[in-house]
Amino acid sequence: MKHTISVLVEDEAGVLTRIAGLFARRGFNIESLAVGPAEKVGVSRITMVVPGDDTIIEQLIKQLYKLISVLKVQDITQTPSxxxxxxxxxxxxxxxxxxxxxxxxxxxxxxxxxxxxxxxxxxxxxxxxxxxxxxxxxxxxxxxxxxxxxxxxLVRESGVNTEYLKSLEAKVYQ
Incomplete structure (x- = not known):
């Protein structure tokens, strides 16, 4: 399964290299990677798509938290976003x-x-x-x-799961 991971990091030189190195050392591929400034000055948001089962992703998240400059990590795969x-x-x-x-x-x-x-x-x-x-x-x-x-x-603040709404709409029109 592919997981979408959102990581908030301090915006400093080498942080992306340390994160990519963590994945490379464990033999994981990052299928998609996007980095840009977050809502707070000096903080960047990294969004990654990573293949793996829930247990492996949990371990990766724990390892990410051990890195210097990592502020917050979320697996938003199952979260309305x-x-x-x-x-x-x-x-x-x-x-x-x-x-x-x-x-x-x-x-x-x-x-x-x-x-x-x-x-x-x-x-x-x-x-x-x-x-x-x-x-x-x-x-x-x-x-x-x-x-x-x-x-x-980004996680939906409303909590509305659009995939669920699409499935309801499909049932109505069948």
Whole structure:
């Protein structure tokens, strides 16, 4: 199972290296990594997606707390949260298929950020599932390049589990 781990750290040189080293020493892969300033000056938020079972993740969290500069660690995998990712994707778009590409852009609420004779570059923001879906739809045109950020996430203050609400909505419309 993939776990989303949110780590608050003091914003100082070498903290990311120490965290990455901890994972490397234990033979764990970090599938996604995003780092940026948090709400407090001098503190950064690291959001990681890590594969592993609950026991392994518990051990990793305990090890993270032992590192200097780590302030708070949360496994937010099962916690209602808002998750987003950014992707830039360059796709073939000739005169013959450009209208269809633009239609997909509108359906997925993406934006065209660059346009050329034979290609367009799109900006897509959303949950990771949305990004996978648009990639699948764009594959038929030929994807030239993709660049994705790591997943970022914050716990929902409302506590509303949108996955649960989606399942209820699906039952209503069946």
């Amino acid at each position: 808002v998750e987003r990712e950014l992707m830039l994707v360059k796709v073939n778009a000739t005169a013959a298929n450009r209208a269809e590409v633009i239609q997909l852009v509108q359906i997925f609420r993406a934006r065209i950020v660059d346009i050329a004779d034979e290609a367009v570059t799109l900006e897509v923001v959303g949950d990771p599932g949305k990004l996978v879906a648009i990639i699948q739809m764009l594959n038929k045109f030929g994807i030239k390049e993709i660049s994705r950020t790591g997943k970022i996430a």
